[in-house]
Amino acid sequence: MQVTAAVSRSAGADFQLEQLELEAPREKEVLVKIVGVGICHTDIAxxxxxxxxxxxxxxxxxGSGIVEKVGEGVTSVKPGDHVVLSYTSCDTCSPCGHNHRNYCNSFLPLNFAGLRADGSKAFNKDGESISSHFFGQSSFSSYALASENCVVKVRDDAPLELLGPLGCGIQTGAGTFMRGFACEPSSVVGISGGGAVGLSAVMGAVAQQCGTIIVVEPHESRRKLALELGATHVIDPMAGDMAEQIRAIAPSGLEYALDTTGKKVVIKGLIGAMAAAGTLGFLGVPGTPEDAVLDIDVITMLATGIKLKGICEGDADPAEFVPVMVDLYMEGKFPFDKLCQFYDFESINEAVEAQHRGECVKAILRLEA
Known part of the structure; x- marks a missing residue:
């Protein structure tokens, strides 16, 4: 079938809207008519x-949309179902078998290579193969051919065009506190970075009934938004020593903290603000080789019992967690729509630039329903 897709043809170049041919669904694949798709930093990377x-x-x-057609062996969804698309996995390795699909042994090739597991691609243009199955879906397209295990059925009365970011960015932040940390009520927590993931983490901490929620963010507008979403305190890291500012609010330190920035200096500040036996998670992708390597004071770690935890996709299982977030949103307890701004699909490059400039936290491309 013919689809309209935003194609990336060279590093750093604008997306180009093109007419492509998309294969019919194979075994365990689902054809989804896309109605909305969020723009994530990972897409730009x-x-x-x-x-x-x-x-x-x-x-x-x-991506989010409506199931159009299913391939042989698909049992979890049927045509007409409303769905959110998330990450894919092999479902056969040890991590997948122990409910850690986000740490699948084949996570990187299955989600990033742009190929099916057998090496094939689903898009072509006049005989030219175009990489597909990015995160098992490639949803910058009017239709996506998705692996069944990244397709999550959601309730029909939720605003479908809004829900796509729940499959990755929102899930990553909120899932960290609700699933990865599973914070106890009244916990003292901190979050560095007030982007889409960090602000989603705020909502996750609120949902877990954390008592003190401290957000470290240099931009005033995002500090204000963090407070609107339920943060109890906000800190400007440019206003003084970060650890000292946090301990002025929470003298005993943070029981749980999450870094979304990938910056070594920020992570170091959080380590200095941790409570004894606290857990520090990090999920921000370092921007430089220097930031990619942490210098750990072993004596401090031994003396305090601080735990460091790498986090992918919030340690959440989308099939379980995405419907939970949708329900919380519909109950008025998870207002992630405050992060979002809609753009027409044709304005994808404008949306990318607006997000880069900080004019919106989470851009969503809206396609015709």
């Missing part, structure tokens, strides 16, 4: 070739 996705490619991995 793949476009710019910081991630090993073969170009030309159709990216996009925060």
């Amino acid at each position: 793949a476009r710019d070739q910081a991630l090993p996705t073969q170009l030309p490619a159709v990216l996009g991995h925060e």
